[in-house]
Amino acid sequence: MKDGSTEHDDISFLCLFLYADGFFGIEQVSSCHFQMIAPEKQICRVLTGRTAEWSRLTDNTRDNILAVSIRHGVHGLLYFALKKYDLLKDLTENQRAYFQRKITQQTGVELQRSHALHKVLSALAKESIIPVVIKGEALAHTHYQRSSTRERGDIDLFIAPGDISQTIITMTGQGYYIPGPLYKSHQFSCLSRKENRSGCHFDIHWRINNLSRFAKSISYPDALAESVKLPGVDHGITLCEEHALLLACMHLDGFRQTDRARLIWVYDIHLLLHSMGEDTLIYWAESAVEKQVGDACSRSILQARHYFDSPVPESVWMILKKQQPAVSFGDRFSQTNLGLLIADLQDLPGSRARSLLFLELFFPSPDNLLALYKKTNRMWLPYLYCRQIIQGVIKRLSLR
Known part of the structure; x- marks a missing residue:
């Protein structure tokens, strides 16, 4: 920032520059959110x-x-x-003491998390299930100097849809319980029965992202085929850097219209950009454009550059800001809620899993429905079921 200028002036100048350079359209400038x-x-x-x-x-x-x-x-x-x-x-002395308490706590949680990850991966390996460790847990081991400094509340694993049932059995046997739906959000949580507040809980994903636009951008077979060893973790594999950066960008962009985005997610992207050479980044950018998520990736790495001065070669920007190729109806349909629902029904194994998906979407249990709408009186149930069915049809059968 130049002396005498304001933060607002710098942000406005950045947005106008990007518009003049053809990187942003006028509607993107008006919604520029780098505040x-x-x-x-x-x-x-x-x-x-x-x-x-x-x-x-x-x-x-x-x-x-x-x-x-x-x-x-x-x-x-x-x-x-x-x-x-x-x-x-x-x-101050109080500030240092508070800082040191938090660091000590993080270190202790990291040891417990490492033990939990090892046990779960070993148990799943015995059942011939090969989960891909993703997001913060993976990056903590691959790109952070100290894994404990990559704050995260749970451990994210990516599995094949066909492994959902056996994964549930294995996780239950390891002392975890599943509090919520299995299918509607394309992931399910496994919480420790010990209630030890250690952060040793798992999110098991059977789609790489929950949003319909991003959900099929990286399939499990592709993630597995290009996976790399997770350093220091027995049976641990993770995404290659190109897939890791793609996921980090999609994850951050999914929160761009909320106030829940966090600097740690931007820092993930910063570290990935730092570690990838220009040729690898060019390949990554071409892949992002081909998968029709180039705009989401450009927004996310722009945040990394804005916040952390992340290095992004001009050749990569040129690829990302090119006119997006024409999208066929089939490709566009596959990224809609309805297209994803059809793909889910095709990929889930067996009629029981498909039936449970429909029940979770349109006919949740009475207790879950009351909790969803924050009601206690069961007299609300007929109205709430009607509302749930109508909203479910509008959302899940839409072409958005």
């Missing part, structure tokens, strides 16, 4: 080694930065960056 308030801005500067202003901040400002770093899941990264640049001395 970074001061705490996030200071965090990004420290994480990228731009620390000149840190010593001039007030204690109250640092309190706010610490709170924001926890909300965005980057407090571990911030702590070790401050330590690296000898800036912990600028914190």
